[in-house]
Amino acid sequence: MDLTLLDKDRKSAWAHGLDIAHSTFHSTQSPVDQETADSFGAIQAVGSDGLDDLDPDLIVFTAAAPQPADATSADARDAELEANRSIVDSVAPALRSNRPVPVLVLSNPIDRITYRLWKQVGWSRKYFLGYSVSETARVAHRISEIQDVHPGTVYCPVMGEHGSEIVPIFSRLRIDGVATTLTDEQRSDVRRYAREIPFEIAKERGVSETSRWVTSAGVVRIIRKMMANDPSPTCLSTPLAGEYGFSDGCLSVPVVLTLDGVTDIIEWDLSADEKQRLKSAHETICTDIEVQNL
Numbered sequence: 001m002d003l004t005l006l007d008k009d010r011k012s013a014w015a016h017g018l019d020i021a022h023s024t025f026h027s028t029q030s031p032v033d034q035e036t037a038d039s040f041g042a043i044q045a046v047g048s049d050g051l052d053d054l055d056p057d058l059i060v061f062t063a064a065a066p067q068p069a070d071a072t073s074a075d076a077r078d079a080e081l082e083a084n085r086s087i088v089d090s091v092a093p094a095l096r097s098n099r100p101v102p103v104l105v106l107s108n109p110i111d112r113i114t115y116r117l118w119k120q121v122g123w124s125r126k127y128f129l130g131y132s133v134s135e136t137a138r139v140a141h142r143i144s145e146i147q148d149v150h151p152g153t154v155y156c157p158v159m160g161e162h163g164s165e166i167v168p169i170f171s172r173l174r175i176d177g178v179a180t181t182l183t184d185e186q187r188s189d190v191r192r193y194a195r196e197i198p199f200e201i202a203k204e205r206g207v208s209e210t211s212r213w214v215t216s217a218g219v220v221r222i223i224r225k226m227m228a229n230d231p232s233p234t235c236l237s238t239p240l241a242g243e244y245g246f247s248d249g250c251l252s253v254p255v256v257l258t259l260d261g262v263t264d265i266i267e268w269d270l271s272a273d274e275k276q277r278l279k280s281a282h283e284t285i286c287t288d289i290e291v292q293n294l
C-alpha cells in the first residue's frame, strides 16, 4: 500500500512522511527478503495542490487549524468547528474532482465535520466515516480497571457523539466473550472517564499535539479491517437515513466496512437507556447542524 501525506505545510508532511518511512523498517521483523520488502509500498509528501496527480483508494482527512492554547476542556473539540469547517469548504472542490472513495475523517468535531464534508463533496454517504474508536479503547481501558482484567479482553462498542454524548453500549459488554453487567455507578464512571481523560492527557502533554498514539493505532486498525473485508461491525460516525429512527445527521453507529465504504449499517437492539442517550446525542448534533447551517 502506498501512502501520500498531503498538507498545505509540505515540509511538515515531508517530515512526518520520512519518520513513517523509517518506522516501516521495524514492521514484520525487517530485514526481510525482497518480495516482502516490495509489499511495504512507497511513502511520499505533497503540498495542497497534490491531489490532482493522485488517485487515492482511501482518504484519511486530518486537516485542521492549530489547537487553541486553552483546548484542555471537554468542549475543545467543539471549539475547532468554525476553523475546521472553513478548511473543509476550501478543500472540498479538490476532493470532488477525485473518484468517490472512502474518507475517514479525523478532524474535530468529527460528527459535524464528517457531515459538512459529505454535504460539500456530494458523494454517496457510504463513503463518509468519522473516526471515533479511540473512545472504544478508552472505555475498554476503564472497564478493565474496574473489573481487574486485561483491556484486550473487553468488548464494549461505543455509539453516539464523539464528545460529551458518547453512548457506550453496555448491553453488549463482553469480557473474554462472556456477557457482563456493570452497576449504574460503574457505567457513569466509564462515561465520565471517556469524556474527561483525553483532556486530562492534553493538560499534561500540551495542546500543540493531539492523542496520536491511540489514534494512529486505531486508524491502522480500521484500514486493515476495510482491506480484509472483515464483516464484523465497527462503530464509526456516518450520515444516517432512517437507521435507528434518525433521518438525518451523523452519529457513530455499527457499520460493516470494505474498501468501497459502508456496506451495511447494523441496527442493534438497544436498552431503553441506550436508546434515550442515542436520541439525545442525535438531537445535540442535529441542533448544531441546523444552527451552524452545516
Ligand SMILES: NC(=O)c1ccc[n+]([C@@H]2O[C@H](COP(=O)([O-])OP(=O)(O)OC[C@H]3O[C@@H](n4cnc5c(N)ncnc54)[C@H](O)[C@@H]3O)[C@@H](O)[C@H]2O)c1
Binding pocket: 006, 007, 008, 009, 012, 048, 062, 063, 064, 065, 066, 067, 080, 084, 087, 090, 091, 105, 106, 107, 108, 109, 110, 131, 132, 133, 134, 162, 209, 210, 211, 212, 215
Ligand atoms: N477523532 C479523533 O479521535 C481524533 C484524534 C486525534 C486528533 N483528532 C483531530 O484531528 C485533527 C488533526 O489533529 P493533528 O494532531 O494531526 O493536528 P496537526 O495540527 O498536527 O495537523 C493538522 C494539519 O492540517 C494541515 N492543514 C490545515 N489546513 C489544511 C488545508 N487546507 N489543506 C491541507 N492541510 C491542511 C496543517 O498544516 C497541519 O499540518 C484535529 O482536528 C484533532 O482534534 C481527532
Ligand SMILES: O=C(O)C[C@H](O)C(=O)O
Binding pocket: 077, 108, 134, 135, 198, 199, 202, 209, 210, 211, 215
Ligand atoms: O486529540 C484528542 O485528544 C481529541 C480527540 O478527539 C480524541 O478523542 O483523541
